[in-house]
Amino acid sequence: MGVDRAAENERGCIWTAPNWVLGELSVVVEIDDDILAVELWRAVARVRLWAHSIENREALFSGRDDSIADRRASIERTEPDLARLLDVFARFHGSVDPPTEKEVIAACRKVAGWAEQRSAYETAMQFAEAAAMVDPEDPRLANDAGRVCRRAGDRPRAEVWYSRGIGLARRSQNKKQYASGYLGLAAVLRDGGEHYPAMALIRRAGNAAKRGGLRGKAAEAYQDALGVATIHGDITRAVFFAYRALSVYPVHHKRFPAFAHDVAFLLINRGLYSAATSILPAVLKHIQRPVERLVVLGSLARAAGGAGNQEVFRSALSEIRAMAFAQRSTWAGAIYSAGEGARLLELWDVAADLADEAIRAARENDDPVVLQLATQLAAETEHRIEGVETCPEDDPAGRYLRTLAAELQLRLARWRGPTWRPRRSRGAQDD
Structure with missing residues (x-):
């Protein structure tokens, strides 16, 4: 469509x-x-x-x-x-x-x-x-x-x-806005669960950005492709797009912290909870917009649950509850993610309550993706089915992702935003 x-x-x-x-x-x-x-x-x-x-x-x-x-x-x-x-x-x-x-x-x-x-x-x-x-x-x-x-x-x-x-x-003939429009429209389709049409638009955006020499826009396209591949559980392709994005992202591009979050989300889906937990607090320092911050907090609650860190989980959940109802576009997803964190901690009653809350929020906000995930979480919680298990040390994809996580930590520590040293971050300014 x-x-x-x-x-x-x-x-x-x-x-x-x-x-x-x-x-x-x-x-x-x-x-x-x-x-x-x-x-x-x-x-x-x-x-x-x-x-x-x-x-x-x-x-x-x-x-x-x-x-x-x-x-x-x-x-x-x-x-x-x-x-x-x-x-x-x-x-x-x-x-x-x-x-x-x-x-x-x-x-x-x-x-x-x-x-x-x-x-x-x-x-x-x-x-x-x-x-x-x-x-x-x-x-x-x-x-x-x-x-x-x-x-x-x-x-x-x-x-x-x-x-x-x-x-x-x-x-x-505005190549920058042409790519931006396709990336935005792809995100709309992805939010609605239309992942394959979204991937087609992402590919078109990436090609347009690459032809126009827009490194930042090309990186954003690879980042969006990473997100779609992660949702589909295609870890190999997700790792590929993550490395492609990292290779072209300008040093201080404004969207780099959001990219770091998306990689952390991939780590979570692969069971690399400790690695994700090491990245997400640094991401939170750089993301202040409430609607985006809520997404990161949801991921942090889930990663902390998988890492067995109840203190970080409860802190993230508390902040989610403090702001969730004011952020109608992302609060359902954040509450669902917190429910996954509770399941990983085997806090079954908490997980069940959060799953039910996410289902209601997804229905109110017409969010089919979260509705499907939260409904599945509710059913699995009822039968005490555990979440994604921790990734083995010898897993090949896990080794690549741990290396990528370490690189992201270094890049986040250096990140100062698009206004820092404009000559070095020219890609961020142009894009």
């Missing part, structure tokens, strides 16, 4: 916009502060109107909006940075200095980032999509909207935006 739709967009850049109206109204419900909620709702509605009324902007926004002054003062007290961003949208009305499209796009993206950090996903989606509407020919903005929608757990909406980003990138 995803492959065909992407190909359709490549030929004609076909696009059917999501339904905006219900989303705008949900912003009011999502934000606790009533004044701020209404102002965000007004702002995103104005941006859309402004974006669609290029010829009539002066007439539509001719009057001043003096009512904003009191609301602005209230927002300034609680969210000063956000208040300054909202000032950009206020300049639509009767201003001698109306904002440029570039300023509006930048403000929308920053508001989307603010909302994501606070788990206000509908607000984040609305502003990311509004930015893409201001410049509907920019594939980067379409892909960015797709990324926000995917992280929010709205996969159909993400597919629409990624498909558009692919079509726009194809039209404009």
